[in-house]
Amino acid sequence: MSMTPSDVSIGVAPDAPPEPARPPAAAPRRSWSPIPLITRLHFYAGILVAPFLAVAALSGLAFVFTPQLDSLVYRNELRVAQVGDQANPVSAQVAAAVAAHPDGTLASVLPAATPDATTRVVFNLPELGDRQHTVYVDPYTLRIRGTLVTWFGETPLMTWIDDLHRNLHLGAVGRVYSEVAASWLWVLVLGGLTLWLHRQWTVRRRTRRLLLPDLTARGVRRTRGWHASLGVWLAIGLIFLSATGLTWSRWAGANFSTALSALQAHSPTLDTTLPGAPPSPTTGGGHHGGAVGTGDAVDVTAVDAVLRHAGAAGITGPVDITVPTGAGQGWLVAEDDRSWPVRLDRIVVDPATGVVARSDFADWPLLSQLSKLGVQAHMGYLFGIVNQILLAALAVGLLCVIVWGYRMWWQRRPVRADRRAPVGVPPARGGWRLLRWPLLLVGVLSTIAVGVALPVLGATLLGFLAVDLVVTAVRRRTGRSTPGTPAAGSREGEPVSG
Template sequence: MTATPTAPRARPEPPAPGAPAGIFRGLRPLITRIHFYAGLVVGPFLLVAAITGLLYTLTPQIERWAHADALYAPVSGPELPVGEQVAAAVATQPGLPVTEVRPSPEPGVTTRVSFDADLAPSYDRTVFVDPYTAEVRATLDTYSEWLPVRAVIDNLHRSLLLGPPGQVYSELAASWLAVLTVSGLLVQLTRRVRARRERLLPRTGGSARSRIRSWHGAVGVWASVGFLFLAATGLTWSQFAGSNVSSLRTALDWTTPSVSGTPLAGSAGAPVTGDAVGADTERVLDAARADGLTGPVEVLPGDPGEAWSVIGTVRSWPTGMDSVAVDPATGTIVDRLAFDDWPVAAKLARWGVDAHMGLLFGVANQIALAALASALIVLVVWGYRMWWLRRPTLPGGRRYAGPPGSRERPSPASVALLAAVAVGIGLAMPVLGISLVLFLLLDAALAARRGEPAGPDRVDAGGAAAERVDPGTRPPP
């Protein structure tokens, strides 16, 4: 019996050129190439950011080990009044104004007294005092609340120890991490695969390049939410985008609130130096404790004639950052602010920054950040490995035709759309906007040099446009 041949299935009609699907179909090869080029160029910056970020996740343990002499004191009896501890620190730094006091938060931990020693921005001279004997155990130059070892790692991660010029590197890395994540998701989730599970789970068979590509895509999908979170929160510290974020938060009243430091009536004020500092600190701290402020705190002396602030320093979950303003002369509470009363946007910003720093959920937070940093490292390495297996010049003089998507020209509408997005992004994030425009110009120049034909070509099983090359010139798997 002869089988009746089956008629070929009719292909669906393509959408109209102006339809969203048509625009996306025109965008896809361009997005694929941007993902490819950006990975090659920005990869080293991402690798440095990931390695230094991985090192940063270990800083709490490194800091406790490297500065154990400053941080800890043997419990040798009841704690002395905090005023005596502060006075002992002040005696070692005559004439310097006190900027912050952090009383011992738990048994066996020293009290910190910081001074304005006219150091680099955000740096203070901090004296560590034994709370049981008032003995000065160490004097270190600290960066905000971080001790020297964490300060070095923090600045290495943010600016490569180059100051403001080096912050361009971290802004470039954070910006393009978001772009590479979104573009990678679009490429991976629209791939032509035999089974949908291949978009989420790596394959174990096939050529070396196909296996690496599968792992690269699957790991990228699973880590995408974490990468976008790191990019968004990292940009808040950036030089250009960060200032725009701050301006937006101010305009929308999303800034971190604080207790009022308005001048005190009838107070002439005096510099926060000398023997009176210890007594004032003790009076202010006692008033804050009596008002219900518990847990670890920092005492911030105000300007002459202004109230002092006492702020909770618990940045883990649940967050304890209630604060009060106190008249240092009388111990009168002049203002209160509970963390529960912060605007929602300010809380989210606080939690986002603390999670980025590994503070919000303690060790679990550190492990999650370490996993994301490790994932980013292997993704960059896999990306370069895929490029090497598909490199332009191969052994024996054989050549392979162009990057992924190079046989398809984007439609004019898709180019216009992406250019408009680049301009819009450039207004808020100049580093990303300028670099994105450069990538578009580079892509156009390389396309013109290759003399690409107009119109789509065939698409391989991985979703990237395949090059028409002679079978004998294809690279080995």
């Protein structure tokens, strides 16, 4: 039987019945579960932010032990050669420092807090900017043990490590790095906790592995167990470091300060103007108490009377005495004991009459108190060596979590011949489209609010979304598959190699 060309169709027998039309794919059901969205956010944030966190952890680990490093490096400046029977009056110690350092303006005095410590006499010099010269005086012999360039009382070594931790020695530009780390740390911790709890309860139907890894597991499951269980142990500490670090960051810290102002929760300022004198252009509470020397001659013999009045008022222990900024100004004496229980009371003293103004730490607003205590704990001062050990454990633990996170990324890479990739593929995108509208609306509004409060978090999140959209668009134009599709034969989105 002959066939006409119209009877022939490519790949179909002439007499085959036409294929029935496939029904359109059903629209995915919307869910109340944000797990797919959190999974993708945790993955991308972990990959991209982990280097910032690693640098912050390493530099923070170095800063934690700067008191011990200072004791080794600056032993000659910080300690006396031999403890004597009787220390000279503080005024004589200041006079010795002034004689040895005729340049600059006397700014503050920190009398020796322990029998083997030196007295620190601080001078402002215009060419040093916010740095100062600190002269170290032996209270027993009046010998000058050394002079260092200091910053808010920090030695050069501590200042160097502090700058590394805060801004990588890049100034204002470098502070972006530390704010990225602090802004995302709490997001990663809470996201990881959510995923781990969901996995143990919903997927595995067990909770005993929340705190301990499954040592019988292999491959990516074993690595995930170490990564997640250690993260649970570190969670509270890491969130604390994130919150306290943000309080003095550049942009989020400014918003925090604005909130304290709106709530009238700042620590109170202390006016150093003496009764009957013209109003002071500056008040106490800034750099070394807020006073900056004006160059006027200061009667250093008055410091002994100031200390007597301070002792009578209960201001004892380590103190920072700021000299008057000019005529009609009093001496500001501030306690500087930052270990628990802290002693941070301040008074203004007229050497002739006594205490004329006072501000006690107990009277500070609660938020201001918590902020101050949080900063001291963040820096490792509040609980002494115990505080240092806890911070060191957090830093080392965070580094381990980061290493295991990258190892999971490597272990999840496709290894089949037709699906090879150098690293693991990200979770499937589009999780937000599966959320129910009320949950999606709450999520969007919450994200906007957090992004406004934490501008660096908001900006980097937008950057992540932009990169993700660009990569997806390029893949679609080139015909490549969208990343995030589970490999054939995998379970729960894990590659066959797991």
